[in-house]
Amino acid sequence: MALTNRLLTLRRDAHSGEVLARGGDPEAHSILERTGFVPVVRLHEHYHRLPTGLDAAEEARLAVRAVARLKAVGYHVSCDAAFDTEYREPHYLTLGAQVAAIADRMRHASTTEDAADALTELTATHDGILDALHEVLTATADFYQDLGQSADPHYAQRLRFLATEHLGVIASDLRGIRNDLADRHSPHPQRTACDGDVPDAEQEASAVCACPPPLPLVPSAPAATVGGRRR
Incomplete structure (x- = not known):
């Protein structure tokens, strides 16, 4: 995984006043969303914001908790001083x-x-x-x-x-x-355990295991980008 995917910023935007989180990989995005952040997906950017209608104290509480959760699993978070914390919230399998x-x-x-x-x-x-x-x-x-x-x-x-x-x-x-x-009640023909042995009755000295070769892995298609609501 690229190091850049382990880096995030979490700051209050100077223009909109919103608390915004940028960067990270899908796991980081999941942590942000589980902490209350809302994903915003646009043509050239993808970031997370806090819900509208929160007071400043609640915004700070959620931002601090997000920083704690992200740092607990090894993300490097550049954040406003008000959101920084030494606390590390335990991370459990979701x-x-x-x-x-x-x-x-x-x-x-x-x-x-x-x-x-x-x-x-x-x-x-x-x-x-x-x-x-x-x-x-x-x-x-x-x-x-x-x-x-x-x-x-x-x-x-x-x-x-x-x-x-x-x-x-x-x-x-x-x-x-x-x-x-x-x-x-049958084994999968491409996944059956094989020890590579040749049957004892085989006469040809050059004979090899008769198991079929494994199927090639087909790469998965990239996820489609979902358009976010304009704010």
Whole structure:
């Protein structure tokens, strides 16, 4: 990782008066957002700001906490003196990182049983991740329903639609895939452990292991840039 990705600035902007954080990598951005900052993505820049409507004391509290969290995991933060701190807040594995670990289990799965077991964390009835996500969307819809602005019932309806239709399709398909894998009981042909041995009955002295070569890794496409709201 480039050293520049470990550097951030967190200062009160001289022109707008906003507390702005610039620089860092996706992990730093996640820390900022979990501390209350809002991402702003524009054509030629990407930075984070504090929410509008906060008083100066609350802005300082959040900025100090962000600096403490960033420094605790090794980021170098250039900040206003009012935001600097010697405190280092403990950093724990986030829930999102725990969910992302399922992808790592899938990448290393060598049998259909391994893959089905990993997907079960998503698809399990009652307390699987997909059911929990459905609950979050529904609870957010309930919150919006009577929040008071004219557009709020629309947001509530949209969230319920996403929970029932889109998430419902994903859940149904993944459950079918998980159940299919659970019934197959077979090793993955490209991931089966191989010791390189040649069968004893092989007559050709130059024979080598008959396992197929591993598939080439396909690079992932770069993430699309999302346009931010103009302020």
